Amino acid sequence: xxxxxxxxxxxxxxxxxxxxxLEVARENHIYIPTLCNLEGIKPQxxxxxxxxxxxxxMMTACTTPVNNGMVVVTKTDELDKLRSKIVExxxxxxxxxxxxxxxSGNCELQALAYLYKIMVPEFDYxxxxxxxxxxxxxxxLDHNRCILCKRCIRRKKEAENPTWFVFENRGNHVKINFxxxxxxxxxxxxxxxxxxxxxxxxxxRKEKGYDVPIGRRKYDLHPIGSDIxxxx
Amino acid sequence: MAKKVTIEPVTRVExxxxxxxxxxxxxxxxxxxxxxxxxxxxxxxxxxxxYWEAPVLVQRLCGICPVSHHLAAAKALDVxxxxxxxxxxxxxxxxxxxxxxxxxxxxxxxxxxxxLASPDLLFGxxxxxxxxxxxxxxxEHKELAVQAVMMRKFGQEIxxxxxxxxxxxxxxxxxxxxxxxxxxxxxxFLNGPDPLNVDKMIEWSLGALEFFKGYHAANKDLIDKFAxxxxxxxxxxxxxxxxxxxxxxxxxxxxxxxxILNDVDYQDYLEYIDEEVKSWSYMKFPYLRSIGKKxxxxxVGPLARMNTVDFIPTPLAQKEFEIFQAYTGGxxxxxxxxxxxxxxxxxxxxxxxxKELINDPDxxxxxLTVKGTKQKEGVGLLEAPRGTxxxxxxxxxDDQIEMANLIVSTTNNNTPMNTAVNLAAxxxxxxxxxxxxxxxxxxxxxxxxYDPCLSCATHALGKMPMDFKIVDKNGKVINQKFKNGE
Numbered sequence: 001x002x003x004x005x006x007x008x009x010x011x012x013x014x015x016x017x018x019x020x021x022l023e024v025a026r027e028n029h030i031y032i033p034t035l036c037n038l039e040g041i042k043p044q045x046x047x048x049x050x051x052x053x054x055x056x057x058m059m060t061a062c063t064t065p066v067n068n069g070m071v072v073v074t075k076t077d078e079l080d081k082l083r084s085k086i087v088e089x090x091x092x093x094x095x096x097x098x099x100x101x102x103x104s105g106n107c108e109l110q111a112l113a114y115l116y117k118i119m120v121p122e123f124d125y126x127x128x129x130x131x132x133x134x135x136x137x138x139x140x141l142d143h144n145r146c147i148l149c150k151r152c153i154r155r156k157k158e159a160e161n162p163t164w165f166v167f168e169n170r171g172n173h174v175k176i177n178f179x180x181x182x183x184x185x186x187x188x189x190x191x192x193x194x195x196x197x198x199x200x201x202x203x204x205r206k207e208k209g210y211d212v213p214i215g216r217r218k219y220d221l222h223p224i225g226s227d228i229x230x231x232x
Numbered sequence: 233m234a235k236k237v238t239i240e241p242v243t244r245v246e247x248x249x250x251x252x253x254x255x256x257x258x259x260x261x262x263x264x265x266x267x268x269x270x271x272x273x274x275x276x277x278x279x280x281x282x283y284w285e286a287p288v289l290v291q292r293l294c295g296i297c298p299v300s301h302h303l304a305a306a307k308a309l310d311v312x313x314x315x316x317x318x319x320x321x322x323x324x325x326x327x328x329x330x331x332x333x334x335x336x337x338x339x340x341x342x343x344x345x346x347x348l349a350s351p352d353l354l355f356g357x358x359x360x361x362x363x364x365x366x367x368x369x370x371x372e373h374k375e376l377a378v379q380a381v382m383m384r385k386f387g388q389e390i391x392x393x394x395x396x397x398x399x400x401x402x403x404x405x406x407x408x409x410x411x412x413x414x415x416x417x418x419x420x421f422l423n424g425p426d427p428l429n430v431d432k433m434i435e436w437s438l439g440a441l442e443f444f445k446g447y448h449a450a451n452k453d454l455i456d457k458f459a460x461x462x463x464x465x466x467x468x469x470x471x472x473x474x475x476x477x478x479x480x481x482x483x484x485x486x487x488x489x490x491x492i493l494n495d496v497d498y499q500d501y502l503e504y505i506d507e508e509v510k511s512w513s514y515m516k517f518p519y520l521r522s523i524g525k526k527x528x529x530x531x532v533g534p535l536a537r538m539n540t541v542d543f544i545p546t547p548l549a550q551k552e553f554e555i556f557q558a559y560t561g562g563x564x565x566x567x568x569x570x571x572x573x574x575x576x577x578x579x580x581x582x583x584x585x586x587k588e589l590i591n592d593p594d595x596x597x598x599x600l601t602v603k604g605t606k607q608k609e610g611v612g613l614l615e616a617p618r619g620t621x622x623x624x625x626x627x628x629x630d631d632q633i634e635m636a637n638l639i640v641s642t643t644n645n646n647t648p649m650n651t652a653v654n655l656a657a658x659x660x661x662x663x664x665x666x667x668x669x670x671x672x673x674x675x676x677x678x679x680x681x682y683d684p685c686l687s688c689a690t691h692a693l694g695k696m697p698m699d700f701k702i703v704d705k706n707g708k709v710i711n712q713k714f715k716n717g718e
Contacts, residue, residue, distance in 0.1 A: 099400065100289035132280055134630035140282055206631055207313070209284045211601075213403065213411040214396025 004068040009075065015066050022050055022061040025074060031225035032074050033083055033112055035090075035199055036149035037062040047149060049086050049112070051079065058082075084116035092123040095130060095144035096200070102209035103201030105217030109147060110200075111224035136180060138191040138206055143175050146202035152176060155197045164194070176202070235259070237667055242266070242676050249684070251675055253657045260662050264654045266646075266679060268515035275636045283309055283627045284406050290623070290638070291400055296343065298400050299336035299391055300616035300641075303329055303478070304623040306404035307612030312627060314604025315407040317499055318479040318612075324598035325408030330478050331589040332394035332403060333614065337477055338433070338582040339387025340617035341534075341575045344683040345440065346380030349572055352677050353447055357454075358670035376443075379436050382427045383579075389428070390586060393417045408601030413590070421590050430587040434548065437580040441552055444576050458659070459568040459652040459678040462487035463529070464520070465536035466644070468615050469495065473542030475549075475581065477615040483540045484520065484530060489564050492520060498613040501622060507639065517646050518639055529647035532619025533682060534574035539564045546588070549581035568652050568681040575683070616641045618683050642684045652678035 002017045008030055015024040020043065025032050036047040045063035052061045053073040061074070073079075090096075090109060098104045130143040152165040153176065168177045186194075191205050198204075214220065234257055240250030254263040274293055278286060287305040291298035306329070311317055321329075347366045354373060355364040363372065370377040388398040393413055395401025403409055426432055448455045466484040470476035482501065484493030493504055507516040508525050519528030530536070538557075544550045556573060559565070565574075589595065609626040619641035626635040642649075656678035660671040 099292060100285055102285065102288070132282075132632065134282065134632050140631075204282070206282070207284060207406075209282070210288060210402040210405050211410050214401060 004066050004070070006066050006068075006070040006072060008072045017066060017068075019066055020062060021052065021054060021059075021064045021066055021070070021072055024066055025061065025072070026228050029228060029230045030074055031228040032061045033115070033225060034062060035108060035112070035147065036151060038151045038155060038197065041151070041154050044150065044154065047086065047090075047147070049083050051082060053079065080116065083112075084118060085122075087112045087116055088118055088121060088123060090147050091118070092121065092125045093128070094147065095127060097144075101145065101201045102204060103145075105214065105220050106212070107201060107219075108199035108224060111219040114219070115224055130175075133177070134206075136178070136183065136186075136206075138186045138188070139178070139183075139194060140204050140206060141176060141178070142202050142204065144202075145200045146176055147200055148174060148176070149199060151199065152178075152194065152197050152203060234262070237661070237672075239672050239675060242679055249679070251653055251679070253653075253661060253675070255661065258663075259665055261654065261657045264650070264657045264675075265512060266650050266653050268513050268646075275638055278633050278636045280632050280634075283312060283625060283631055283633050286623075286625060286633060286636070287404050287406075288400075288402050290636075293638075293640070295399055297336060297340050297616050297618070299332055299395065300614060300621050301623070301638075302395065302401070303333055303404055304612045304614050304616070304621045305625070306406060307479075307614065308610040308623045308625050309406035310612070311499070311610025312607050312625065313406040314606050315602050316604070317497070317610075320602065320604070321408050322599040322602050323594040324412065324600055325602065326478075327589055327592055327594050328394050328409040328411070328413065329404055331413070331586060331595065332391055332401075333478050334582040334585040334589065335387045335390025335394065337387075337617050338579060338586065339384045339391070341579045341582070341683075342380055342383040342387065344617070345572060345575055345579070346376065346383075348683070349680055350376070352673070352680065353451075353572075357674050357677055361669060361673070364673075379427075379439075383433060383436060386421075386428055386430075386433050387582075390421065393421075405601065407603045408599075410600060412597065412600070413595040415596065418590055418596070421586070430583060430590060433583040434580065434587065437576070437583045438548065441573075441576045441580060444573055445555075448573070455569045455573075456567055458674075459655045459681065460566055461568070461648075461651055461655060462564075462566045463531045463648055463651075464492060464523075465539040465564060466493060466520075466530045466532055467537045467540045467620055468498070468613060469541050470545070471495070474545045475537060475541040475543070475553075475578075476545075477537075477578075477582075479614065482613070482620075485540055485564060487564055487566065489539075489562075492522065498622075499611045501611060501613070501624075505622075505639070507643075513646070515643050515646050516639075518644050519647075530644065531648045532641055532644040533571060533617075534578050535565060535568075535571045536619060537615060538574040538577065544577070544581055546581050546584035548584055549577055552577045552580060568648075568678060571681045571683070618642055619644050642682070645682050645684065649679055649682050649684060652681065 003014050004017045006013055006015055008025055013024060013028050022032055032050050032052060034050045037043050043062035045060035048060060050061040051058050054064055055071055098110050104110060133141040164183050165176055165178045167174050169175060195203050195205050235255040237253040238250060242249045242251060250267050252265050253261060256262040274290055278289055281289060286309060287302045290305050291302040293301050307318055315321055351364045351368055355368060392398045395403035421430055423429055464484055464486045468480035469483045470480045481495040482493050482498050483495050486492050496504060504521055505518055506521050507518045509516055519525050544553045556577060612623040614621055621641050622639035624637040625633055628634045653675055656675045660674040
């Protein structure tokens with residue numbers, strides 16, 4: 001694997017040429033926020049929250065491979081504003097009621113909202129009429145909270161076959177669904193994996209909520225990204 | 233000419249309400265009503281949600297006593313997950329919840345007595361409205377104000393240690409609790425620097441009782457006669473008749489002390505209690521089925537509990553309970569202002585209970601949850617600060633809530649509060665042509681005695697605007713007065 005020299009936030013790094021900007025940044029303890037990205041799964045760059053200034057252009061860090069001489073800026077006021085608006089639009093588009101959500105404290109979307117100090121909504125909330133599919137014995141799909149990141153679909157496609165989760169419908173009506181026959185024998189461990197794949201509370205395990213006390217949840221003590229930055 | 237007086241909103245209570253008083257041609261009170269003008273709807277929008285969400289979701293009804301809703305919902309769900317009907321939890325699960333509950337009762341009662349009710353006692357019903365509020369207490373009775381703040385803080389720290397947060401925590405889960413108490417927390421609560429330790433809380437609780445008893449001795453007319461009326465009383469009691477705010481059987485007594493609900497299992501509450509709806513209020517009117525709509529109403533809360541229980545299982549509160557009982561010769565006490573006395577005894581009892589529980593080793597180790605055979609339906613009751621709280625849930629085959637019924641404490645007190653309003657209005661307004669501020673405050677004092685939580689976390693510090701209108705038979709406003717507003 002050949003090496004390239006890139007600059008991230010003014011510092012030079014020697015990086016594997018087959019890696020993405022996001023991977024190289026993480027290896028070097030530089031946090032770039034992500035939502036649709038999941039380590040080990042092919043990136044798709046759909047949420048745009050990892051957008052950085054790469055050689056003077058706004059590009060997604062998760063899908064952009066490094067090049068020799070590449071100059072990356074991960075954090076500016078403009079980028080923070082852009083990311084903040086993406087997070088806020090995701091809140092406005094769904095029904096995210098953090099106070100009673102069992103993923104509160106463990107939710108990547110909520111953690112990003114705290115990171116960007118989103119306090120007062122700028123956009124009108126849509127409050128879409130979405131349903132909850134609780135027919136599976138192990139999992140509940142709460143479409144109110146889904147941000148359509150496709151992590152659940154992509155993880156199974158990449159890691160195991162056949163896939164459990166799929167998109168159904170089109171356009172504004174698109175939503176995740178899963179194959180009840182294929183998942184009929186899902187055990188608790190598999191259900192937990194499916195839940196952990198979801199960055200929000202759209203996929204939740206049945207009869208197992210709120211068992212981690214406040215104060216010990218993932219983002220209670222350390223803000224999102226602090227593990228990458230080595231600040232935990 | 234007939235008149236209508238409107239008091240809106242009622243101040244120094246939790247939530248929003250208004251009072252209308254109709255005076256006839258001779259300026260006699262013809263009708264009075266306490267209207268609850270907020271609509272909540274939790275029973276509807278909890279439908280379809282996963283059942284284990286209920287304790288966290290439904291507690292958002294209120295910011296003053298969310299712990300009560302949190303625990304009542306959890307108790308109902310204990311039944312659903314097969315953990316028994318209130319006494320099947322692990323010792324850790326039950327005792328952690330009890331500690332949370334007594335911390336809640338303690339801080340809520342303190343809030344009510346010191347912040348909301350005491351201004352009427354210290355400055356008088358007809359005192360200067362500019363002083364007759366919590367700010368006035370802070371200015372004129374600094375020591376009392378500091379005690380109130382620190383006592384609330386202690387209760388809320390207990391809630392934080394057991395539920396994770398001071399308001400809207402997540403500690404109670406179906407079948408138990410999600411954490412132990414730590415040794416650091418034990419040390420803090422038992423031996424923390426003054427005043428934030430449990431012994432100081434007990435000392436101050438005793439002090440508050442002495443203050444009230446002294447005030448009572450000097451103001452017997454107000455405390456004994458104001459808005460006093462006979463009624464039935466209902467509460468949970470422990471199976472042996474002791475005061476138990478977390479769990480027990482339903483007991484009701486009539487005005488003569490005769491049992492009208494004989495220590496029944498609350499899972500069957502629908503056999504004994506029904507609710508009537510009236511067009512002029514969003515709050516329903518519960519009544520005992522065996523007696524009927526007209527006379528089946530009852531009181532709940534601290535006064536009712538002092539009337540229904542046989543004894544209090546902590547020594548200092550028991551001593552005070554005996555004095556309280558002796559005052560009426562052991563007969564049921566119907567004096568609305570004695571609600572404050574009863575509340576102060578419960579503050580003392582809660583402080584004693586907290587000390588007992590903090591010293592219990594079960595809080596520091598042991599299994600947190602238990603589960604059994606799943607059920608489709610469960611009822612959870614407890615004694616919230618303001619009285620008996622009912623939560624009832626039914627789930628479908630997919631673990632979603634399909635029915636929820638809540639009878640909150642203040643709802644149980646709907647008819648009693650209306651009765652108290654009527655008595656106060658008659659006492660202060662009958663024959664009066666000019667409606668004065670003290671007359672209006674007297675009506676509010678009657679309501680305040682019940683510490684109503686009319687909806688949720690709305691705080692009024694006595695400075696909220698009030699609009700009083702006198703209207704003629706045709707609805708034309710002939711006299712209007714504003715307080716703290718335009």
